[in-house]
Amino acid sequence: MSKLFQNYKRSSIEFVKAEGHNLFDNQGKKYLDFSSGIGVTNLGFNQAVLNQVQEQLQQIWHTPNLYQNSLQEEVAQKLIGDRDYLAFFCNSGAESNEAAIKLARKYTGKTDIISFQNSFHGRTYGAMSATGQTKIQAGFEHLLPGFSYAVYNDLASVKELISDKTAAVMLELVQGEGGVVPADVQFVKALSQLCQEKDILLIVDEVQTGIGRTGSLFAFEQYDIEPDIFTLAKGLANGLPIGAMIGKRKLSSAFGYGSHGTTFGGNKLVLSAASCVLDQMAAEGFLSSVQANALYLKEASEQKLGGLTNVSAIRGLGFLLGIQTSKNLDETVQAARDRGLIILTAGQDVIRLLPPITVSPSEIDQALAVLQDVFA
Structure with missing residues (x-):
């Protein structure tokens, strides 16, 4: 009998080893990983990252945030570059979104935040309250007050919810858990302009879309906007627990001494x-290669799967791809796993592909051959 809470629906297999883009279970079976640990090991099981972590382990692995930390400054510089932002490091995507919510409310002095139906921002109370899915919130009432949910890609629905109490609008540029639904470019540009006109902060949740996942370091770069706050996690440390909240320097007055903190964050x-x-990510040609291979995945998926009667849509951005299907999702995931391919689900009827962004065309072909078999 397990000594664990049963809040996860776990498969019976256990992975005990990894090499590159492949996982190995405790029976020695090999799997091609098209889940990246839910969008985390973006670079696969990367030798350079392993070497860097091992080197750091030999020196010191933790100091509290009571002391200077040159690595935080270094990583903040690599994330921010010439942009006029500041960084706060924490441990997860939910924590980074909690920090964003706190910063927006404290800076503006306002309480209300507009997010979107079918969004997902995490499972802590603030992040869960921002999440526009009743199945995530069920049983945890009462949620934090002040959150309302507009219709994704519908600017009019946002305008209807704005009041003199509105501090921020918060959105994902691809709704991952909500079914792999990309935001419309014109909607996002109009939303950004509306927020500027109304003096409302724009928060972009890049927990899943950031760190090269969509073909650029941040997805918002492809939408030609500059959010007031954006959040990161998942792929940022390629499997180690991290989160980051990045906000414009003008917001710094709201996060002074004692306003927010973390024990382990940014160690x-x-x-x-x-x-x-x-x-x-910054290496010459790296992101252009990601873009080319992601386009290959999209086009090959459409060619090999798009005509099947049980596939109704293939959509996404970069290496965040959704296949909408009438097939049973659990059975589909299991059938792929039986054939040595690890995939995910999203929403009610979508198979989600999140391969490492370093995946090769031959590995894409291998995965799609499995999916052809599974969907057929």
Whole structure:
């Protein structure tokens, strides 16, 4: 009998080893990983990251945030560049979104935040209250007050919810858990303009879309906007627990001494991994290669799966791809796993592909051959 809470629906297999883009279970079976640990090991099981972490372990792996931390400054510089932002490091996507909510409310002195139906921002109380899915919130009432949910890609629905209490609008540029639904470019640009006109902060949740996942370091770069706050986690340290909240320098007055904090956030071990990840992202030709291979995945998926009667849509951005299907999701995931391919689900009827962004065309072909078999 397990000594664990049963809040996860776990498969019976256990992974005990990894190499590159492959996982191995405790029976020695090999799997091609098209989940990246739910969008975390963006670079696969990367030797450079491993070397960097091992080197840091030999020195020191944790100091509290009571002392200077040059690695935090280093990683913040690599994330921010010439943009006039400041960084706060924490441990997860939910924590980074909690920090964003606190910063927006404290800076504006207002209480209300507009997010979107079918959004997902985390499972802590603030992040869960911002999440526009009743199945995530069920049983945890009462939620934090002040949150309302507009219709995704519908500017009029946002305008209807704005009041003199509105501090911020918060959105994902691709709704991942909500079914892999990308935001419309014109909607996002109009939303950004509306927020500027109304003096409302724009928060972009890049927990899943950031760190090269969509083909650029941050997805908002493809939408030609500059959010007031954006949040990161998942792929930033390629498997080590990290989160980051990045906000414009003008907001710094709201996060003075004692306003927010974390014990483990931004410790030297995870920051050493993040620094290595960002160096690889910045290498010449890296992101252009990601874009080319992601386009290959999209086009090959449409060619090989798009005509099937049980596939109704293929959509996404970069290496965040959704296949909408009438097939049973659990059975589909299991059938792929039986054939040595790890995939995910999203929403009610979507198979989600989140391969490492370093995946090769031949590995894409291998995965799609499995999916052809499974969907057929």
